Amino acid sequence: MSEAPKPAAPAARGRKKLELDPRLAAYKGVWVFIEHERGTVHPVSWELLGEGRKLADKLGVELAGVLLGGPGDPLDAFAATAHTYGADLVYITRSPVLAGYRNEPYTKALTAVVNQFQPEILLLGATVQGRDLAGSVATTLATGLTADCTELAIDPDNRSLAATRPTFGGSLLCTIQTLNYRPQMATVRPRVMSMPAQQPERSGRVLEAPVELVEDDIIAKLLSYIPDDATDQAQLAYADVIVAGGRGLGKPENFKLLWDLAEVLGAEVGGSRPVIQNGILSADRQVGQTGKTVRPKLYIAAGISGAIQHRVGMEASDVIIAINTDPKAPIFDFATYGIVGDAVQILPALTAACRARLAMKRAG
Amino acid sequence: MHIVVCIKQVPDSAQIRVHPVTNTIMRQGVPAIINPYDLFSLEEALRLKDQFGGKVTVITMGPPQAEDALRKALSFGADEAILLTDRAFAGADTLATSCALAQALRQIGEKEPVDLVFTGKQTIDGDTAQVGPGVAKRLDLQLLTYVAKIDELDLAGRTITVQRRAEGGVQVLKTRLPALITMLEGTNEMRFATMTDMFRAARSPLTVWNKDDAGITDISKIGLKGSPTVVSKVFAPKPKSVPAQMLDIGGKSQTEIADLIIDTLSAKHAPLYGELFDRAL
Numbered sequence: 301m302s303e304a305p306k307p308a309a310p311a312a313r314g315r316k317k318l319e320l321d322p323r324l325a326a327y328k329g330v331w332v333f334i335e336h337e338r339g340t341v342h343p344v345s346w347e348l349l350g351e352g353r354k355l356a357d358k359l360g361v362e363l364a365g366v367l368l369g370g371p372g373d374p375l376d377a378f379a380a381t382a383h384t385y386g387a388d389l390v391y392i393t394r395s396p397v398l399a400g401y402r403n404e405p406y407t408k409a410l411t412a413v414v415n416q417f418q419p420e421i422l423l424l425g426a427t428v429q430g431r432d433l434a435g436s437v438a439t440t441l442a443t444g445l446t447a448d449c450t451e452l453a454i455d456p457d458n459r460s461l462a463a464t465r466p467t468f469g470g471s472l473l474c475t476i477q478t479l480n481y482r483p484q485m486a487t488v489r490p491r492v493m494s495m496p497a498q499q500p501e502r503s504g505r506v507l508e509a510p511v512e513l514v515e516d517d518i519i520a521k522l523l524s525y526i527p528d529d530a531t532d533q534a535q536l537a538y539a540d541v542i543v544a545g546g547r548g549l550g551k552p553e554n555f556k557l558l559w560d561l562a563e564v565l566g567a568e569v570g571g572s573r574p575v576i577q578n579g580i581l582s583a584d585r586q587v588g589q590t591g592k593t594v595r596p597k598l599y600i601a602a603g604i605s606g607a608i609q610h611r612v613g614m615e616a617s618d619v620i621i622a623i624n625t626d627p628k629a630p631i632f633d634f635a636t637y638g639i640v641g642d643a644v645q646i647l648p649a650l651t652a653a654c655r656a657r658l659a660m661k662r663a664g
Numbered sequence: 665m666h667i668v669v670c671i672k673q674v675p676d677s678a679q680i681r682v683h684p685v686t687n688t689i690m691r692q693g694v695p696a697i698i699n700p701y702d703l704f705s706l707e708e709a710l711r712l713k714d715q716f717g718g719k720v721t722v723i724t725m726g727p728p729q730a731e732d733a734l735r736k737a738l739s740f741g742a743d744e745a746i747l748l749t750d751r752a753f754a755g756a757d758t759l760a761t762s763c764a765l766a767q768a769l770r771q772i773g774e775k776e777p778v779d780l781v782f783t784g785k786q787t788i789d790g791d792t793a794q795v796g797p798g799v800a801k802r803l804d805l806q807l808l809t810y811v812a813k814i815d816e817l818d819l820a821g822r823t824i825t826v827q828r829r830a831e832g833g834v835q836v837l838k839t840r841l842p843a844l845i846t847m848l849e850g851t852n853e854m855r856f857a858t859m860t861d862m863f864r865a866a867r868s869p870l871t872v873w874n875k876d877d878a879g880i881t882d883i884s885k886i887g888l889k890g891s892p893t894v895v896s897k898v899f900a901p902k903p904k905s906v907p908a909q910m911l912d913i914g915g916k917s918q919t920e921i922a923d924l925i926i927d928t929l930s931a932k933h934a935p936l937y938g939e940l941f942d943r944a945l
Contacts, residue, residue, distance in 0.1 A: 335831070337830060337831045337832055337833075338832065338833070340832075342831055400835075401830065401835075402837070403797075403807045403809075404806075404807075407801070427831050428809070428810050428829055428830055428831055429830065429831055431793045431794075431797075431809070432797060432807070432809045432810070434794070434797075435758075435792075435793060435794040435795075435796065435797030435798055436797040436798075436800070436801050436807065438758075438759065438794065438798070439759065439762060439797065439798040439801040439802060440801055442759065442892075443759075443892050444757065444759065444891075444892030444893035445758065445759070445792075445794055445893070446893060447790075447791060447792040447793060447794060448791055448792070455896075462896065466791075466901070467789070467790070467791070467898075468675070468789055469788065469789075470901070471681070471900075472898055472899070472900060472901075473898070473899055473900070473901055474895050474897065474898045474899075475895070475896050475897040475898075475899075476893050476894065476895055476896065477893065477894050477896050478892050478893050478894070479892075479894055480892065481892040519806055519839050519840045520806055520808075520837050520838070520839035520840075521837070521838050521839070522835055522836070522837055523825065523836040523837065523838050524835075524836045525830070525833050525834070525835055525836070526827075526833055526834040526836070527832060527833040528832050528833050528834075540939070541940070565940060582850065583848075583849045583850045589791070590788060590791065597936050597939070598929075598936055598940070608901065612901070618933075618936070619929070619933055619936060620908075621925060622908060631908075632907060632908045632910070633907050633908070634906070634907070634908070635908035636908060636909065637908055637909050637910075637911055637925070637928060638907075638908035638909070638910045638911065639910070639911050639913055639921065639925070640910065640913070641913055641921065645918050646918055646921055646922065648918075649917075649918035649919050649921060649922040650921075650922040650925060650926075652919070652922065653919065653922035653923055653925075653926055654922075654926065654940075654941075657926055657941050658941055661941050661942060
């Protein structure tokens with residue numbers, strides 16, 4: 301999806317060529333909010349730096365990362381990594397109050413930093429943290445925010461951000477612009493943009509951006525954090541191999557076939573919306589517009605028709621193998637390989653064949 | 665305890681079709697439903713009412729026919745319903761929507777203070793997840809999004825403790841009332857409304873507010889005028905030009921089909937094949 305950035309040409313409605321208010325024209329630069337949790341930067345932040353680099357180059361401005369965190373967070377190391385992914389500079393706000401994400405202090409800090417340094421574009425990952433923060437900061441800044449964008453471009457006529465996103469469950473795309481307000485904010489889901497190549501020699505500036513925060517002013521207290529390792533929360537977005545099932549698999553018992561194949565391949569299990577709505581798979585395994593966007597190296601779609609709502613979540617996969625009894629199923633319009641057949645029959649055979657292949661490789 | 669649940673009537677997107685020529689949404693015959701994510705929040709609010717007593721008010725901003733969504737919510741057990749409808753709200757983006765809703769909530773709170781506000785995690789038509797946080801910021805409510813479980817509600821101490829989904833884990837957060845909560849999907853199951861409930865809901869009085877009733881005076885902050893974002897283009901996704909290469913399975917057994925799939929990967933995608941099969945079990 302992100303491979304072929306076509307400039308979104310907005311329909312002229314008389315307000316296209318627009319002289320920005322001088323106060324707004326002072327907003328310069330493209331910013332990416334670098335999200336981290338428990339010592340790890342969310343990869344979506346690097347994906348956004350890759351995309352932000354293109355926007356900044358088109359505008360002829362600098363690309364900056366913005367990092368908020370506590371004294372225990374390796375913010376300088378994160379900043380150095382941000383440089384290797386394309387950031388010219390990184391703003392860092394450090395405070396004990398910013399240890400561990402909480403909406404209130406993060407909203408305050410990001411609002412303050414934006415108001416001080418005035419970027420024209422601010423991008424965040426459409427993660428739970430990014431969406432929680434973006435929705436809040438857009439309100440405190442009273443500016444426009446476009447959620448879940450799949451394509452970002454610069455409108456050549458007015459240098460504004462043209463953010464394209466699916467709407468109505470992916471049936472339509474719309475391009476949204478924030479003309480008279482700055483910064484222009486957008487969120488992008490993990491895996492929608494490709495990961496940029498890292499340039500290990502690249503370095504850049506770091507700018508301390510102190511914000512006064514007092515713990516006593518913050519009402520919400522973080523009592524504890526239960527990491528997902530302790531639970532079985534699915535990690536679909538960054539899985540290399542996904543075995544997904546749809547309505548075509550029939551009865552709930554048949555979904556065991558997905559799990560069997562996934563186990564042999566070291567894959568994650570996913571599903572289309574009807575499967576999640578029927579409670580056969582948990583919501584964190586839903587692939588599609590209302591679920592996760594994925595781009596694994598291999599996506600096996602078993603009994604999935606490939607409706608647009610599912611397609612938008614997985615069409616960036618490297619190789620898609622689709623198995624469906626209906627030769628006219630839309631999934632065959634965009635899969636890499638298609639098999640017209642009953643997944644309920646083919647899956648067990650595929651599991652057995654994969655197991656045999658592994659055994660052979662090990663023996664050999 | 666007074667809980668307000670904000671809901672939205674949306675077209676059932678599973679049944680939406682796009683006109684192939686004009687690229688417009690064909691709304692005819694598409695049923696309007698309560699945004700499915702809102703139901704998790706409504707059910708959670710009703711459970712709190714069952715446990716602690718009090719009152720649940722539902723509010724929606726939308727066209728007059730959004731009354732159906734409110735009646736549905738009443739049938740599930742909400743006590744009062746407010747329809748916020750005015751032509752001045754038309755064309756609102758999320759910032760303008762949160763402005764109008766926040767003002768209406770202020771108005772509700774003046775008559776009867778609000779302890780908790782619930783909104784859906786996001787809608788299925790807009791998918792933005794921005795209105796809840798927007799309302800919370802405007803009313804200075806403690807924002808708790810993606811809540812998986814309410815651990816404790818202490819009405820006397822005015823505190824709430826929740827489990828909130830975070831990236832890679834769950835946060836246990838304790839904060840003060842009033843708070844705004846968005847529930848994660850699948851956290852509960854909406855109760856069943858009986859025929860009696862539905863008849864009661866159909867006869868229930870319903871409050872209809874226009875912008876003046878809601879106490880909205882600055883119309884530059886609502887509707888199209890109050891919306892920083894502009895939709896500049898709407899179009900259908902461009903179909904990918906390359907259809908799947910169909911594997912010929914004529915007369916083959918299931919085992920042969922399975923081998924054909926694996927051999928295809930081996931022949932055409934050697935690195936992937938290597939990653940899949942060159943690893944230890």
